[in-house]
Amino acid sequence: MTRSVRRAAASALALPFSATPFVATVTVALTVFAGAAPATGAWLTMLLVDELTSGAASTGRAAFLAIASAVVGGLTIALLYLGGHLAEVVQQRVTLTVESRLFRRIATLPGLGHIEDPAFHDRLRLAEQAAQEAPGTISQFTQELIRSVVLLASFAGALLVVWPPMTLLLLASVVTAVLARLAIARREAATEEAWVATDRRRLFYRALLTDVRAAKEIRLFGLGSLLHTRMVDSLATVSSARLSAARRGMLVQSGLALLSATVTGAGTVVVAVGVVTGRSSVGDLVLFLGAVAGVQTGLSGVVVQLGETGRAVRLFGHYLDVLDTDDDLPVGTGTPVRPATIELRDVWFRYGDDGPWVLRGVNLTIPAGAAVGIVGVNGAGKSTLVKLLCRFYDPQRGTITWGGTDIRELDIAALRERIGVVFQEFMTYDLTAAENIGIGQLQQLNDRSRIVAAAEAARVAETVAALPNGYDTVLSRTFADEEQTGVTLSGGQWQRIALARCLMRTDAELMVLDEPTSGLDAEGEHRVHATLREHAEGRTRLLISHRLSALRGAEKIVTLVDGRIAEQGSHDELMNAGGEYARLFSLQADGYQDARVR
Numbered sequence: 001m002t003r004s005v006r007r008a009a010a011s012a013l014a015l016p017f018s019a020t021p022f023v024a025t026v027t028v029a030l031t032v033f034a035g036a037a038p039a040t041g042a043w044l045t046m047l048l049v050d051e052l053t054s055g056a057a058s059t060g061r062a063a064f065l066a067i068a069s070a071v072v073g074g075l076t077i078a079l080l081y082l083g084g085h086l087a088e089v090v091q092q093r094v095t096l097t098v099e100s101r102l103f104r105r106i107a108t109l110p111g112l113g114h115i116e117d118p119a120f121h122d123r124l125r126l127a128e129q130a131a132q133e134a135p136g137t138i139s140q141f142t143q144e145l146i147r148s149v150v151l152l153a154s155f156a157g158a159l160l161v162v163w164p165p166m167t168l169l170l171l172a173s174v175v176t177a178v179l180a181r182l183a184i185a186r187r188e189a190a191t192e193e194a195w196v197a198t199d200r201r202r203l204f205y206r207a208l209l210t211d212v213r214a215a216k217e218i219r220l221f222g223l224g225s226l227l228h229t230r231m232v233d234s235l236a237t238v239s240s241a242r243l244s245a246a247r248r249g250m251l252v253q254s255g256l257a258l259l260s261a262t263v264t265g266a267g268t269v270v271v272a273v274g275v276v277t278g279r280s281s282v283g284d285l286v287l288f289l290g291a292v293a294g295v296q297t298g299l300s301g302v303v304v305q306l307g308e309t310g311r312a313v314r315l316f317g318h319y320l321d322v323l324d325t326d327d328d329l330p331v332g333t334g335t336p337v338r339p340a341t342i343e344l345r346d347v348w349f350r351y352g353d354d355g356p357w358v359l360r361g362v363n364l365t366i367p368a369g370a371a372v373g374i375v376g377v378n379g380a381g382k383s384t385l386v387k388l389l390c391r392f393y394d395p396q397r398g399t400i401t402w403g404g405t406d407i408r409e410l411d412i413a414a415l416r417e418r419i420g421v422v423f424q425e426f427m428t429y430d431l432t433a434a435e436n437i438g439i440g441q442l443q444q445l446n447d448r449s450r451i452v453a454a455a456e457a458a459r460v461a462e463t464v465a466a467l468p469n470g471y472d473t474v475l476s477r478t479f480a481d482e483e484q485t486g487v488t489l490s491g492g493q494w495q496r497i498a499l500a501r502c503l504m505r506t507d508a509e510l511m512v513l514d515e516p517t518s519g520l521d522a523e524g525e526h527r528v529h530a531t532l533r534e535h536a537e538g539r540t541r542l543l544i545s546h547r548l549s550a551l552r553g554a555e556k557i558v559t560l561v562d563g564r565i566a567e568q569g570s571h572d573e574l575m576n577a578g579g580e581y582a583r584l585f586s587l588q589a590d591g592y593q594d595a596r597v598r
Contacts, residue, residue, distance in 0.1 A: 035150025
């Protein structure tokens with residue numbers, strides 16, 4: 001057993017006692033009693049049989065042994081039921097603890113490095129699987145193992161009295177079975193690890209087939225059959241690998257069953273011959289058969305569960321790895337100053353060590369309180385620049401300063417509290433309208449007046465007020481209850497909701513607007529920009545838009561070309577320079593030229 005597997009096993013076994021110490025301890029105690037009860041009952045049965053076959057049976061003694069045997073049997077069943085219930089309580093508490101720890105770690109990752117890494121998602125998939133399966137499997141196995149160990153120890157004494165060699169034979173068969181099941185578990189876990197990426201693709205295709213956002217294109221382009229085929233092919237590949245591992249396990253288990261039957265048969269013959277020759281009593285045979293049946297029943301449960309538990313423990317190692325994942329960004333401790341000029345000094349960035357450079361030696365000053373526009377074709381690095389300013393990543397070279405301090409030295413949460421963003425790919429949450437806006441400033445999530453003010457500033461208040469339940473309407477058709485059915489919004493309406501979410505941060509010093517009006521009509525775009533000029537007065541604004549007319553009012557416009565700053569200046573200066581900005585602006589303006597418009 002490797003060190004990592006031993007660590008995973010120890011951590012898994014400790015979980016019940018950290019999740020619910022008292023109930024876990026009581027469960028263990030009851031399991032011990034339940035394990036000892038069958039051997040006690042078998043011993044009483046042996047005494048009763050010997051009493052009845054002695055030829056001088058005492059009515060009182062026989063009655064006492066019969067009653068005692070029945071009481072022990074009933075008590076055993078009661079203990080099993082009670083222990084089973086408590087084990088379920090432990091399992092539920094452990095599952096809650098495991099899920100909470102896993103997703104708390106995901107929620108507290110400071111950057112996007114891990115979240116955007118496919119290899120991390122494969123490990124996370126295994127960790128989720130372990131979180132769902134391992135707690136219950138390991139808890140059940142632990143309880144069964146304790147009961148079986150006590151059962152084995154209790155019956156071992158009986159077997160030593162009747163026929164000592166039988167104890168050694170049973171132990172030998174048990175050790176063989178355990179080693180074989182552990183080997184099977186390793187193969188099954190290796191199968192899960194090897195095919196996790198394929199299984200994740202299956203889940204991806206399955207999710208697409210039921211995704212409301214993808215439904216239109218899937219039906220328009222006839223993609224249903226393609227996605228279904230790929231989902232089934234992925235499932236078939238994974239299922240084939242799992243069946244292959246299960247087939248090998250079945251052959252091993254069949255061999256072990258034959259070995260166990262051979263050992264039992266040999267022992268029974270020896271004891272039966274002893275009864276015939278007078279070396280043993282009928283009670284000895286009854287005790288022996290009860291002991292063999294009890295031990296085999298208990299151990300068969302352990303051996304069967306051992307494979308699942310071994311697989312669960314190995315997968316649990318991935319869960320521990322995710323919990324131990326290092327932060328992808330160091331968290332600073334400094335406090336951002338107000339107001340702050342932001343500077344990028346020779347900033348280089350790429351998403352992977354072997355990937356292309358997305359930003360190349362960018363030098364840019366964003367003065368406090370100024371409006372700066374960013375222009376560039378797709379792939380020029382505009383959105384990456386936003387990610388760096390929000391400190392979702394750190395540049396590989398160069399620095400970004402806030403008020404003269406490297407942002408890596410600033411408290412990351414405090415820095416982000418000073419920033420409001422409308423992302424180009426903003427989220428549409430399956431929440432109420434009020435929540436979709438209010439989450440922009442969690443401290444004011446229940447402040448309805450503040451939420452309404454933000455909606456009014458984003459020119460979406462009338463739309464929300466007209467919804468069936470106003471601000472309490474769920475903006476989704478995914479979920480529904482008996483009281484109300486959610487509604488969907490248009491792209492432009494959702495964009496205004498996202499803008500209102502950003503405007504909740506009234507104290508934000510830097511407002512980043514990445515294509516904030518791409519889904520709006522001309523009138524809506526004009527109103528939103530007027531709103532932004534009014535509500536963002538005195539705050540630093542970074543405006544990114546393919547509609548260059550929206551950036552004409554910026555004090556400075558920066559043109560990005562292949563990750564480099566090609567030019568910067570005011571609109572008039574850049575038009576007079578005749579560079580990339582003038583070319584892009586002229587291309588757009590040409591589409592609006594008409595001889596009838598003067």
